[in-house]
Amino acid sequence: MNINIASYCRLTNHKLEVNDIDIQIQKTEASSLNDIYRHLNLSYPKFFKMDNLSKAGFLASELLLKNIIIDKETPKKDMAIVLMNRSASLDNDRTYQTTIQDENNFFPSPSVFVYTLSNIVNGEIAIRNKIMGESSFYISENFSPEKIYSAVMNTFSDPNINQVICGWVDYEFNECDVLLLLIRKENQEKIPFNVNNIYHLYT
Amino acid sequence: MNEDIVVTGMGIITGLGYGKKQTLEALRLQHSGIGKINYLQTIHADYPVSEVKMSDNEMRNFLKIPSEKIITRTPLLGIMALNEAINEARFDKNEARKIAFINGTTVGGMEKSEQYYPEFINTEHYIENHDCGSSSEAIAEYFGNFDMITTISTACSSAANAIVLGANLLKTERVDVAIVGGTECLSKFHLNGFNTLMILDKAACRPFDATRTGLNLGEGAAYLVLEKASNAQQRNIKPLCKLSGYANTCDAYHQTASSPDGQGAYLAMQNALYESQLKPEDIDYINAHGTGTENNDLSEGTAIMRIFKDTIPPVSSTKPFTGHTTSAAGSVESIISILALQHDFIPANLNFNHPMPELSFQPVKENITKKLQHVLTNSFGFGGNDTTCIFSKIE
Amino acid sequence: MEALILELKKEIIEVLNLEELTPEDINEDAPLFVEGLGLDSIDALELIVLMEKNYGIKLNNAAEGRDIFKSVRIMAEYIAKNRTK
Numbered sequence: 188m189n190i191n192i193a194s195y196c197r198l199t200n201h202k203l204e205v206n207d208i209d210i211q212i213q214k215t216e217a218s219s220l221n222d223i224y225r226h227l228n229l230s231y232p233k234f235f236k237m238d239n240l241s242k243a244g245f246l247a248s249e250l251l252l253k254n255i256i257i258d259k260e261t262p263k264k265d266m267a268i269v270l271m272n273r274s275a276s277l278d279n280d281r282t283y284q285t286t287i288q289d290e291n292n293f294f295p296s297p298s299v300f301v302y303t304l305s306n307i308v309n310g311e312i313a314i315r316n317k318i319m320g321e322s323s324f325y326i327s328e329n330f331s332p333e334k335i336y337s338a339v340m341n342t343f344s345d346p347n348i349n350q351v352i353c354g355w356v357d358y359e360f361n362e363c364d365v366l367l368l369l370i371r372k373e374n375q376e377k378i379p380f381n382v383n384n385i386y387h388l389y390t
Numbered sequence: 391m392n393e394d395i396v397v398t399g400m401g402i403i404t405g406l407g408y409g410k411k412q413t414l415e416a417l418r419l420q421h422s423g424i425g426k427i428n429y430l431q432t433i434h435a436d437y438p439v440s441e442v443k444m445s446d447n448e449m450r451n452f453l454k455i456p457s458e459k460i461i462t463r464t465p466l467l468g469i470m471a472l473n474e475a476i477n478e479a480r481f482d483k484n485e486a487r488k489i490a491f492i493n494g495t496t497v498g499g500m501e502k503s504e505q506y507y508p509e510f511i512n513t514e515h516y517i518e519n520h521d522c523g524s525s526s527e528a529i530a531e532y533f534g535n536f537d538m539i540t541t542i543s544t545a546c547s548s549a550a551n552a553i554v555l556g557a558n559l560l561k562t563e564r565v566d567v568a569i570v571g572g573t574e575c576l577s578k579f580h581l582n583g584f585n586t587l588m589i590l591d592k593a594a595c596r597p598f599d600a601t602r603t604g605l606n607l608g609e610g611a612a613y614l615v616l617e618k619a620s621n622a623q624q625r626n627i628k629p630l631c632k633l634s635g636y637a638n639t640c641d642a643y644h645q646t647a648s649s650p651d652g653q654g655a656y657l658a659m660q661n662a663l664y665e666s667q668l669k670p671e672d673i674d675y676i677n678a679h680g681t682g683t684e685n686n687d688l689s690e691g692t693a694i695m696r697i698f699k700d701t702i703p704p705v706s707s708t709k710p711f712t713g714h715t716t717s718a719a720g721s722v723e724s725i726i727s728i729l730a731l732q733h734d735f736i737p738a739n740l741n742f743n744h745p746m747p748e749l750s751f752q753p754v755k756e757n758i759t760k761k762l763q764h765v766l767t768n769s770f771g772f773g774g775n776d777t778t779c780i781f782s783k784i785e
Numbered sequence: 786m787e788a789l790i791l792e793l794k795k796e797i798i799e800v801l802n803l804e805e806l807t808p809e810d811i812n813e814d815a816p817l818f819v820e821g822l823g824l825d826s827i828d829a830l831e832l833i834v835l836m837e838k839n840y841g842i843k844l845n846n847a848a849e850g851r852d853i854f855k856s857v858r859i860m861a862e863y864i865a866k867n868r869t870k
Binding site for chain 1: 558
Binding site for chain 3: 204221232235236294295296297298
C-alpha cells in the first residue's frame with residue numbers, strides 16, 4: 188500500500204502555488220488574504236469572520252481540495268485533519284487582548300475570542316467540507332517534516348482513515364506560512380509521502 | 391501491534407485537592423472544589439470557579455524550585471501532577487527506554503503575561519514563558535529524560551487527544567512509554583472570553599439539568615503513564631487498568647457550538663466502542679463532558695441516546711466537582727473514571743434536580759456502588775473536536 | 786429614526802464582518818437570524834456587545850437579545866427608547 192501526496196498548496200506572503208501551478212495574484216502592499224479570497228471567486232461570506240490564521244488555512248484548503256472534493260455536503264468520515272504551527276493563535280490573541288486591555292473601554296469580543304484557539308482552523312476546514320475524522324493541532328518550535336510525517340502515520344493507524352489533510356499553518360506579524368498536503372492511501376503514481384518530499388514542497 | 395495499552399501511573403491536582411487519594415475522598419464526601427475566586431486577580435469575582443488551593447509559592451516550595459527560577463502557574467500544576475504519576479509508575483532513570491511527554495494546554499503562561507503586561511519591560515521575563523510549548527518544556531525540564539516532548543492545543547479536548555496520540559505512538563512502536571495529559575490554570579483572558587460567549591453560570595453548574603445556564607471554570611493538571619502490557623510486565627509493574635479504545639472525530643458544525651444531533655460525539659463514541667470491540671451495553675458508566683451549558687448537554691445527551699438506546703448506563707458529569715478544567719479536562723476526568731473503575735464507585739452528578747424533557751435519561755444524583763468493568767469518558771473541544779476514551783479492568 | 790437605522794446598518798456590517806454587504810443590501814424589516822442575513826449565535830453575542838458599547842444598553846443574556854434583534858428596525862426602535870449614550 189502506497190501513501191502518497193495527492194495534492195499540495197503552498198501559501199506565503201510571496202507565493203501561492205498549487206500542485207506545481209503558480210497562482211499569480213496582483214500583489215500590492217495592501218494585498219491580503221481577503222484579496223486572494225476575491226481572486227478565487229469563492230462564495231463563502233463566513234470567511235470574513237475568520238481570523239488570519241483560519242483565513243490562511245481555509246484558503247489553502249480550498250485550493251488543495253479543488254476538483255477533489257466536489258460535494259461539500261456529504262460527511263467524510265474517513266478524512267482527518269492534522270495541523271501544526273509555531274505561534275498557535277497568538278496573532279488573534281493579541282487582537283482579543285486589545286478588547287480587554289483598557290479598563291475604561293472594556294468590551295471583550297466574543298467573535299474574536301472564538302479564534303483564540305489554534306484548532307479552530309481545523310474546525311473551519313471541517314465545517315466547509317463536512318470532514319468528520321480525527322482533528323488534531325500540534326505546536327512545534329519549528330517546521331518539522333519529521334513531526335508532520337510521524338503525526339500523519341499515527342493517524343493512519345486508525346483503519347477507518349484513508350485520507351489526511353496535514354501540514355503547517357502559521358500566521359504571525361503579518362507573515363503567512365502555510366503548506367497543506369492531502370495525503371491518501373492509493374496505488375497510483377503520485378508523489379510518495381515521505382520526509383524529503385514534505386521538505387521540498389516547503390522550501 | 392495489537393497488544394493491550396495499559397495505565398501504570400496517574401497523577402492529579404485540581405480544586406478537589408492534590409493527588410488521587412484527596413480526589414477520591416472529595417468525590418465520596420461530595421465536597422465540590424467550586425467556590426469564590428481567591429487566587430486569580432479579576433473583576434469577575436462573582437463567577438464561581440474551582441481553583442487549586444495552593445498559591446504558586448506553596449507549589450514552588452513543595453517542589454523545591456529555587457526562587458530565581460521563573461515558572462508560571464500552568465507548568466507548576468503540571469509538575470505537581472506529573473510527580474505523582476511518575477512516582478507511581480516507578481521509572482528507573484537509568485533504564486534505556488524511549489519516553490514521550492505529550493502535554494495539552496491552551497493558556498500556557500498567559501496568566502503571568504496578562505498580569506505583568508502593562509509593565510513587562512521593567513519586570514521579570516514572563517513573556518518568554520507565555521507560549522504553550524514553554525509550559526510543556528518547563529514541566530519536562532523538571533524531570534529530565536524525555537526523548538520526545540510535544541504540546542497539543544485543541545481546547546477542551548487537548549488532554550484527551552494527548553491520550554490518543556500517546557496510544558498511537560505506542561501502537562506504532564515509536565516510543566516505549568507515553569506520559570500523557572494536560573494542564574491549565576485560570577486566567578483573566580479565558581474567564582473573560584467564556585463570559586463574553588455567555589456560557590458561564592453565576593451559580594454552581596448543573597449538568598443535564600433543565601435549568602442549567604452554563605459552566606464553571608476550573609484549573610488543574612493530570613497525567614497518565616501509558617505503556618504496552620509487555621513493557622509493564624518487563625518492568626515488573628502492575629497496571630492499574632487498560633485503555634481499551636479511543637477515538638477523535640470532528641463535529642463539522644460550528645466553531646464553538648455542538649450540532650443538535652450530536653453527530654461528532656456520536657461518531658467519537660461509536661468509533662471508540664468499535665476499537666475496543668465492546669458493545670454499548672458493555673459500558674458500565676459514562677463520565678460525560680457535561681459542562682452544564684444548554685448546548686453541550688443537549689447535544690451530548692442526544693448522542694448518548696442514539697448510541698446506547700435502551701441500555702444507557704449510569705451517566706454523570708464530574709464538572710460540578712472540578713469545574714471545567716479546559717485543556718486538562720480530558721486527563722482529569724480520565725483519572726476520575728479510572729478511580730471509579732478501581733473502586734467500583736460512580737460519583738454523583740452534583741446539583742441535578744430537574745430532568746431535561748428532551749432526554750430519556752437522567753444523570754446519577756447520588757454516589758453509586760456498582761461493579762464496573764468498562765467506563766467511557768467524553769471530552770469535547772471548540773472547533774467541534776470530539777474525543778472519547780474507554781478504560782477497562784484487566785481480567 | 787431613519788438616521789439611526791442607517792447608522793445601525795453600518796455598525797452591524799462592521800462588527801459582524803459582513804464585508805460583502807452595503808447598507809443598501811440590508812432590508813430593515815427582514816429577519817436578521819435564521820433567514821434574512823442568516824446570522825448565528827456568536828453574531829448575536831457581538832450585537833449584545835454593540836448595544837452596550839455604543840448605546841449603553843446592557844442585556845443580561847442571549848435570550849433577551851432574541852426579541853430585540855428580530856430586525857434592524859425593531860433593534861433601532863428599542864435603542865431609541867432605551868439608550869443611555
